[in-house]
Amino acid sequence: MTSAAAPLLLMTPGPTRVPERVLRAGARPMIHHRTREFSAELATVVELLKPVFGTEAPVLPVHTTGRGALEAAICNFLSIGDEIAVCCNGKFGEMWAGFAESYGIIVHRICTDWTREVDVMDVARALETHPKICAVALTYSDTSTGVSNDIATVARTIRAVRPDVLVLVDGVSSIGGMPFAFDSWGVDFAATASQKCLMSSPGLSFVALSDRAWTATSRAKLPRNYWDFAAIQKEISKECPETPGTPPVDIVLQIAEALRLMHEEGLERVYQRHAQMAERARNGAAELGLALQCPNFGSFSTTLTAIAAPAGVAPKELRNGMRVRGVLTAGGLGKYADTSFRIGHMGDIRMADVDRTLVALAETLAELRVAR
Ligand SMILES: Cc1ncc(COP(=O)(O)O)c(C=O)c1O
Known part of the structure; x- marks a missing residue:
């Protein structure tokens, strides 16, 4: 313990x-955001993110x-109605x-089964049934749930039927x-955030x-100010890149260092490490007699694993037992809040961390005398 x-x-x-090197990069004395020094870091971030x-x-x-980034997409691309x-x-x-x-957009909900990945046929049918659809939004x-939706196939299908429809x-x-190919998959908008895979x-x-x-963006009529993409683009395209308003300087410095770390490891190796950790987490759960929350996905996310708690055991009890052993996991979400828990294995997490988590899980199960 x-x-x-x-x-x-x-x-x-x-x-x-957050890796030590990244923490240190953000912990230096504050630098002003309208300086060449900060611009250079911002330029590095933008450049190193392109291959990501x-x-x-x-x-x-x-x-x-x-x-916020997702809400910004709604405001920047769409109009009421x-x-x-x-x-x-x-x-x-x-x-x-x-x-x-919430912004007055008419939403056609498709692929609402949480136990399955997105079905491209449902997407194609929706586009045929509702010819005014101008965008399709989905999650990678x-x-x-830990599903991985096949963005390449969905985007290709949308392009084949309606080349004008945005893929968000x-x-x-x-x-x-996880590997992402914005340009070659034909995606129109994608977002990520600092606190997950970017460590x-x-x-x-x-x-x-x-x-x-x-x-x-030039057609969309929804109001936007703080997160107007055109305004951000104008500032970031300057010879010395800037942002509208004051950015979180320390996080920009952290991200620059985190991206250097990722490129030093090599992006392919980073993705491979995630895939290996996900496999270990899934196999480890199975060896402990635990089922996945949604076992029937054709493709699982490699950044997290959602596991069903054994019958009669509250996921909270399992998570408490693991926390006492020094490992923090996350609760189930939405309709799985009372039946499962989630293990994240993304960013700086290594195989040894996954193994330590599985040991904590095994010990907790034994302590709770869960029959295997
Ligand atoms: C897939 C996905 N989208 C959006 C969000 C929301 O991101 P944030 O908590 O950074 O606002 C999360 C957060 O967990 C997420 O996992």
Whole structure:
């Protein structure tokens, strides 16, 4: 068991552990955001994020957590009365729908089964049935279930039927930990946030936009100020890049260092490490006699694993037992709040951390005398 004073091992799907080098990068004396020194760091961030998003387009910083970046997409691309389809196969898919509706967008909910990945046929049918749909929103890894939706196939299907329809992707718990190919998959908007795969403090998001998305921003009539993508683009494109208003300087410095770390490891290796950890987490759960929360996905996210608590055991009891052993996991979300728990294995998390988590889980199960 770990002493109460030792920091908990954060096996949560965000915020995730911030590596020492990244912590130090953000802990230096404050630098002013209108200086060449800060611009250089911001330029580094934007440049090093391009391969992470898989794009040649500039990646924009948005001073907000992931939710803000997604809400910003609604404001920047749409107008009241516009129709969109939202793939709601998880809490975060549903979140897209809620944000859009709150702005007066007509939402067609599709793929609402939380136990399945997005079905491209449902997407194609929605586009045929509702010809006014101008965007399809979905989540790459839905953090509530651990599904990985096949963005490439969905985007290809949309392009084949309606080339003008925007493909909007929530990559908050995936981009940086799972391969993403914004340009070649034909995505129009994608967002990620600082506190997950980018292993930094919460408070900053990043978005990528296609040419189609930029055209949509000039048509969209919803008001936006703080997170107006065109205003951010104007500042970030200066010879010495800046942001509108004051950015969270320390997080920008952290992200620059985190991206250097990721590129030193090599992005392919980073993705491979995540895939290996996910496999270990799934196999480890099975060896302990535990079922996955949604065992029937064709494709699982590699950044988290959602596990069903054994019959008669409250997930809270399991999580408490693991916390006493120094490991913090996350509760189930939405309809799984009372039946499952989630292990995050993203960003700086390594195989040894997954193994330590599985040991804590095994000990807790034994303590609770869960029959195997
Ligand atoms: C897939 C997904 N989308 C959006 C969000 C919201 O991000 P934030 O908490 O940074 O606002 C989260 C947070 O867990 C997430 O996992």
